[in-house]
Amino acid sequence: MATKSAKNQLKEYKAKRNFAKTPEPSGDKKPPKRKQLFFCVQKHLASHLHYDVRLEHNGVLLSWAVPKGPSLDPRTKRLAMHVEDHPFDYGEFEGVIPEGYGAGIVMLWDRGTWTPETDDVGAALKKGDLKFTLNGYKLKGSWVLVRTGGRYPGARSGSDARSWLLIKHRDEWAGDLDITT
Numbered sequence: 001m002a003t004k005s006a007k008n009q010l011k012e013y014k015a016k017r018n019f020a021k022t023p024e025p026s027g028d029k030k031p032p033k034r035k036q037l038f039f040c041v042q043k044h045l046a047s048h049l050h051y052d053v054r055l056e057h058n059g060v061l062l063s064w065a066v067p068k069g070p071s072l073d074p075r076t077k078r079l080a081m082h083v084e085d086h087p088f089d090y091g092e093f094e095g096v097i098p099e100g101y102g103a104g105i106v107m108l109w110d111r112g113t114w115t116p117e118t119d120d121v122g123a124a125l126k127k128g129d130l131k132f133t134l135n136g137y138k139l140k141g142s143w144v145l146v147r148t149g150g151r152y153p154g155a156r157s158g159s160d161a162r163s164w165l166l167i168k169h170r171d172e173w174a175g176d177l178d179i180t181t
């Protein structure tokens with residue numbers, strides 16, 4: 001399967017933003033070489049509070065907006081809207097986004113490394129079933145993102161927003177502690 005270059009992957013990210021106005025990264029910086037893949041979760045107080053889960057893949061951050069945030073309880077499936085890839089250095093971003101796309105406050109809520117439970121992340125994304133392990137400060141252990149099919153009811157036509165579920169697998173890091181309060 002042909003892989004989109006990081007430049008093409010960020011086309012939508014760039015199209016949505018005016019970098020003369022927003023302090024968000026422009027997406028022109030290349031990620032440094034490291035052994036492990038980066039992940040982060042940003043708490044985003046926009047028109048609706050949500051948590052942006054971002055997983056590094058092919059030099060960009062695959063991104064899902066999770067309205068209720070991650071749950072450590074395997075019985076609690078959290079809606080995760082697949083949104084546009086973000087630049088690698090977005091993972092360090094915190095700040096205030098002025099009026100316009102994503103307006104509000106972004107805070108880093110968790111960060112660390114992630115390990116896909118497959119050698120072919122591209123195929124897992126296509127299939128809509130991505131299993132992975134997180135090693136962050138708050139989120140650890142085994143998780144899955146599963147596409148539920150169909151478009152998010154609120155999504156504009158032509159947008160690639162799609163609904164997935166973020167689910168914690170049963171392991172020693174699962175539990176009923178509510179980590180978002």
Ligand code: MN
Nearest residue numbers: 044052065102
């Ligand atoms: Mn967001």
